Structures are given as structure tokens and as C-alpha cells.
Amino acid sequence: MSQIDDIRLQVMWNRLISVVEEQATTLIRTAFSTSVREAGDLSAGVYNAEGKMLAQAVTGTPGHVNTMAEAVGNFIAAIPRQEMFPGDTYVTNDPWLGTGHLHDITMCTPVFKNDTLIGFFACTAHVVDVGGRGFGADGKSVYEEGIQIPIMKFAERGQVNRDLIRVLRANVRQPEQLVGDFYSLAACNDVGRDRLLEMLAELDQPDLQKLGDFILTRTHDAVIERLADLPKGSWSHEMLTDGYDDPINLAAKVTIEEKRVLVDFDGSSPVSRWGINCPMIYAKAYACYAVKCVVAPDVPNNAASLALFEVTSPVNVLNAERPAPVSLRHVIGHMVPDVVLGALAQALPGQIQAEGAGSLWNIHISARPVEGQKGRRAEVLMFNSGGTGARPTLDGLSATAFPSGVMTMPIEATEHTGPIVVWRKELRPGSGGAGQYRGGLGQIIEIAPQEGHEFEFSAMFDRVTTPPRGRDGGANGAAGSVSLDDGTQMKPKGWQFVPAGRRLILKAPGGGGFGPPEKRAPELKERDARRGYLEVE
Incomplete structure (x- = not known):
């Protein structure tokens, strides 16, 4: 590849980031919930046809961005390719397939160019009410915490699923607000799709393949380069948090190797009977964020950088399985970076x-x-x-x-x-x-x-x-x-x-x-x- 090609692809990469920024801005401007409109509790991103994240909006939380990077693959696994059509939008709030609790609505929209699937846009937002007990730790299982939406179609060929809307209205305290947020999320992805197609037409590109390969290859090489400068070995750390009835212990073992970083949560407290448990998809999101802050803070966050960080755990409070209550998964999940950074502080004394x-x-x-x-x-x-x-x-x-x-x-x-x-x-x-x-x-x-x-x-x-x-x-x-x-x-x-x-x-x-x-x-x-x-x- 020539230097001119490199420059053109870098310009295209920057243009792609502006596309997802406009995607996120659309959600902020149209959202009904103050958590989205005022606090920016959301994420937006673009993915290739295999569901690998290429770029994310700057506005958004690591818990949303990094879980959504995995969630798009779950949408692809659940909806067969032959059932995907132009004008579709898919939705879920499944805590284990989406972003960790029922209050987060995730939507995924396929992008077609000349009837060929070339990628996806996805977005997530925290909505104020999903019914049930409300946003709290009091539930004893996920069934008490609100309405559960499996991976399904919010719209097919541009036609909204009216039955889903009626079910939503019947299960929440403020239906206008929730339904408004659903339409805002769908509009957010539609804007991203339209801007991407305009960009590809202007640049005379048939799809995202060439640009995607450039983004992922450059990111992978950059993270590998950063890893080479770090000490190699394993370090462990533990940290107490309040919990509900009893304190919760969080434990992390961080291992730095030549071409990957491993984080293991073995030793953390068992699953709680209260709604402070964390699905693995969310714990993984914040563990990867903590590692990236230290290893490669200046490298873009996408599928290639996340692939070099591996997170494991036995079943415990950081890997709670269905139907554990998870409404307040952020309370424990937001503590994950501190316990991971505590281990890295031993590897990099005086720097954390x-x-x-x-x-x-x-x-x-x-x-x-x-x-x-x-x-x-x-x-x-x-x-x-x-x-x-x-x-x-x-x-x-x-x-x-x-x-x-x-x-x-x-x-x-x-x-x-x-x-x-x-x-x-x-x-x-x-x-x-x-x-x-x-x-x-x-x-x-x-x-x-x-x-x-x-x-x-x-x-x-x-x-x-x-x-x-x-x-x-x-x-x-x-x-x-x-x-x-x-x-x-x-x-x-x-x-x-x-x-x-x-x-x-x-x-x-x-x-x-x-x-x-x-x-x-x-x-x-x-x-x-x-x-x-x-x-x-």
C-alpha cells in the first residue's frame, strides 16, 4: 500500500468517526430521558459486516461502548442473514446479551448497499423506567426488575412492530417517555446509516472492507507495540466494597504477556441475592477499559484493541448468571477499574x-x-x-x-x-x-x-x-x-x-x-x- 493510500484511508477513518459522532448527537438531541439528553449515558458505533466494531462516538460510557462491541455479535447470531432486510432495526435489553441490565436499550441496524449487507450501526441508552420494581437493588431475580425484551425486530423493512409498542406501553409507568426513547434510538442508527452511505458514494467505495481492514490492522499493531514496553508477569489485588447486607470482595489477577493481557476475577465474592450483581459482559467492559487506560490510552478503541484483552471469571458477583438480579450492576461494575488498576500498580509502581x-x-x-x-x-x-x-x-x-x-x-x-x-x-x-x-x-x-x-x-x-x-x-x-x-x-x-x-x-x-x-x-x-x-x- 502506497503512502498516498495510507493518507486517504486515514482521512476516511476520521470521516467515519464524524459519522458516529453525528449518530450520537442525534440521540442526544431527540432523547426523552434526561439520563441520555443531559448526562450522555449512551453509546454509538459502527461495525463491519462481521459485527466487529470499527469506530465509536466520543460521547458515551465504556460500559456501553465495550458491551455493545460484543452485543452486535449476539444480534447477528440471533437473526439469520436471510431474515435481515433494508429498513430493519433490532432491539434488546437482555442484560447478558446487551449491556448488563434491563434499563439499557440496545438497538442494532443493518446497512445495505445495492442489496449487499456491508455493516451495522448500534446504539445504547439508559432509559428511566422499564417497569417492575424500578431502578434499585431490591429485586431477588431479573424477573422482578422490569420488562425483558429478547433480541427481536423493532422494525422490519421500515415498519415498526406495533405489537411490541403496545406491550411496552402496558408495562411501564411513563409509556410516552419510553416509546419516545425507542424512536430516538432507531433514528440515531438511521442517521448513521444514511451518512455512511453518503460517505461511501462520495469516496467511490463499494463497502467498508478496505477501510475496516486498515483500521483494525493499524490498531492491532499499535497495541502490540505498547505491550512490548510493559513488564511481563502476573499481579493480584483485592478490594472491599460495601455490598448490600455484607461487604463484597473484588479480586483480580492481571497477567501481561507479549501479545495479550489477561484479567481473571477468581476470588471475588459469590453472587449476591440482591440486585448488585454484574453480568460478565459488563465486568469485561470495564476491565478492558482499565487495562487500555494504562496500556494504550492514545490508541482508538475498537474490535482490534479489545481482542488483545482477555477477561475470565468463575460464576461470582462479577459473572452472575441468569436469573440473578442485576439492576444495579453499575455499582459493582464501576469498581472493576480500581481493582484492576490496583494489580497494575504493582507492575508499574508510582504510575497508577x-x-x-x-x-x-x-x-x-x-x-x-x-x-x-x-x-x-x-x-x-x-x-x-x-x-x-x-x-x-x-x-x-x-x-x-x-x-x-x-x-x-x-x-x-x-x-x-x-x-x-x-x-x-x-x-x-x-x-x-x-x-x-x-x-x-x-x-x-x-x-x-x-x-x-x-x-x-x-x-x-x-x-x-x-x-x-x-x-x-x-x-x-x-x-x-x-x-x-x-x-x-x-x-x-x-x-x-x-x-x-x-x-x-x-x-x-x-x-x-x-x-x-x-x-x-x-x-x-x-x-x-x-x-x-x-x-x-
Whole structure:
């Protein structure tokens, strides 16, 4: 291949990324759920005819992108080629074939050019309501957690499956919102398909084969090159998280070889009887993300880079089998990078960040008028983040979602969706672990029902009894807490009640510090004091 060919293919690759970016933007602009529209809890990507991911949108979470990379293959396995037609769109929310829990809707759309199948577009989004118990840890099996949609056709030859729409409407609390999100997901893929076909016509390319081979070959070679510079061997690490009734132990053994990295979760706690279990497809997604952050952060994420990372586990909380409850699979799944990074810190001493809050401090609120009062009912989902761990040369990031990468929803958008008031949302002074580099600060959030209303909320919080640990002499970050404004302590997980006139107070954890605190530069201490970061609660 000539240098000119290389340049043309690189330009085409960049153009392909712009296609998936427009795909994702379409979903954000048309989505009904605030989790998609405001927080970016989604993913979008393009795949070749064999179902291998070629490019992903920058907007999106690793848990969605990396699970979807495997999910497209599940769609191809379930729907025979002779039953795929132009104008089709396929859908599922199967936790084990999609992205880990029922609240994530995944859609896959085949792309045809001159009646030849040349690839697929896929997208995923977290929707607010799928029926059942709601977004919480209280279910004892997946059957209680909401409606299950097997891999099936949302549309065939451009005609939407009206029977599926009727079933959806009959099983959820806010049907207009859910059905609207389904159409948004389908439109997202349609835009990607149309832009791809325009691109191929403009560039006079018959299909994605040549460009796909270029992308996957270059990516594979780049990751192999990065692996050559790493120490070879095996390292193990364990980490406690809160769990539900009892703490959950997460264990990882990371092995670096010449041409692959292996992660094994043997030694992790057994499957929980509560909905905090993690299907393997989701645990694998975040394990691969953690490894890639260290091995090849600058290399594009696609099928070739993911293929060099192998993840295994016996049946346990990180490899829960059907019908285990998995609604809050993100609580455990978001902790996976910290346990993997803990093992890599032994291989690369002084180069890996401290532990952070990990899982999001999401809250699902089911608001209603007090009996005898007029008002409205609403399902409200709010995303919040604690602090990240300090880095080897920098402080941790405050109130930042790592590893998920989702954005914080504006308070105005959250209050608009239901009868609640967010009285306070600010950084939590003193919550970052001390060190040569300080851990990121958590948040304090105060939420109350509007006058004449009350609400139940699903607590899905962690790092309340097991704070993020510092690294290389850094101090732990502050643990989180959940309470009412009258001092009543609430559980960190499960559905609970907030009466009219009371406020719910959430204190998200801070990240661990890095390095001995006595080595912190005086100017950094002065800056923290000036900004009010050091105040002790």
C-alpha cells in the first residue's frame, strides 16, 4: 500500500468517526430521558459486516461502548442473514446479551448497499423506567426488575412492530417517555446509516472492507507495540466494597504477556441475592477499559484493541448468571477499574492513580402528591459523582464520574422532570484524601419534595463503609453518607421514603490521595485553603 493510500484511508477513518459522532448527537438531541439528553449515558458505533466494531462516538460510557462491541455479535447470531432486510432495526435489553441490565436499550441496524449487507450501526441508552420494581437493588431475580425484551425486530423493512409498542406501553409507568426513547434510538442508527452511505458514494467505495481492514490492522499493531514496553508477569489485588447486607470482595489477577493481557476475577465474592450483581459482559467492559487506560490510552478503541484483552471469571458477583438480579450492576461494575488498576500498580509502581469513588451516586426518585393533595407523579433520575483518586503527578478530579464518564445533569433539567427541589449541590470540603497529590472532592446534595408532595427513592450508593484507599502513602478519601436533615441515617442501598417537609442529604465520597502528605507543595496547600477545600466537616 502506497503512502498516498495510507493518507486517504486515514482521512476516511476520521470521516467515519464524524459519522458516529453525528449518530450520537442525534440521540442526544431527540432523547426523552434526561439520563441520555443531559448526562450522555449512551453509546454509538459502527461495525463491519462481521459485527466487529470499527469506530465509536466520543460521547458515551465504556460500559456501553465495550458491551455493545460484543452485543452486535449476539444480534447477528440471533437473526439469520436471510431474515435481515433494508429498513430493519433490532432491539434488546437482555442484560447478558446487551449491556448488563434491563434499563439499557440496545438497538442494532443493518446497512445495505445495492442489496449487499456491508455493516451495522448500534446504539445504547439508559432509559428511566422499564417497569417492575424500578431502578434499585431490591429485586431477588431479573424477573422482578422490569420488562425483558429478547433480541427481536423493532422494525422490519421500515415498519415498526406495533405489537411490541403496545406491550411496552402496558408495562411501564411513563409509556410516552419510553416509546419516545425507542424512536430516538432507531433514528440515531438511521442517521448513521444514511451518512455512511453518503460517505461511501462520495469516496467511490463499494463497502467498508478496505477501510475496516486498515483500521483494525493499524490498531492491532499499535497495541502490540505498547505491550512490548510493559513488564511481563502476573499481579493480584483485592478490594472491599460495601455490598448490600455484607461487604463484597473484588479480586483480580492481571497477567501481561507479549501479545495479550489477561484479567481473571477468581476470588471475588459469590453472587449476591440482591440486585448488585454484574453480568460478565459488563465486568469485561470495564476491565478492558482499565487495562487500555494504562496500556494504550492514545490508541482508538475498537474490535482490534479489545481482542488483545482477555477477561475470565468463575460464576461470582462479577459473572452472575441468569436469573440473578442485576439492576444495579453499575455499582459493582464501576469498581472493576480500581481493582484492576490496583494489580497494575504493582507492575508499574508510582504510575497508577489512587482509588476513587468509583460507582456513580445515582438516585431514582418516585415522587407523588401527599394523600388528599393535588399534584403530579413523576419518575426522576439524577446522576451524581464523587471524587476520583489522585494521580501520580496531579490532584484527583472533584465530582467527576470515573470510570463511567457521564456528565452531571443540570439541576434545572432535573427539577423540570418532577415535583422536587434540589436545595444544595456543591463540592464537599475535606473529602479528598491527603497526599503529595490530593484526592478529588465529593459532593453534597440536598433534595426535598415540593410542597404537598413526598417521594420514595432508590439508594444505589457505595463507599459508605469502605472509603476509597490512597496509594503510595496517600490517605483514604472520605466515606459517603446518606441521611435526612433531621439526622436520621438512611441505608446506602434500597428503596426508602422521604416524607413531605424533610430533605434528603447525600454526601458523596472523595478520592484517595497519592504519595505522603508531608511532601505536598506549600503552594498547593495554600491554594486548597484559599478555595475552601480543606474544611473539616
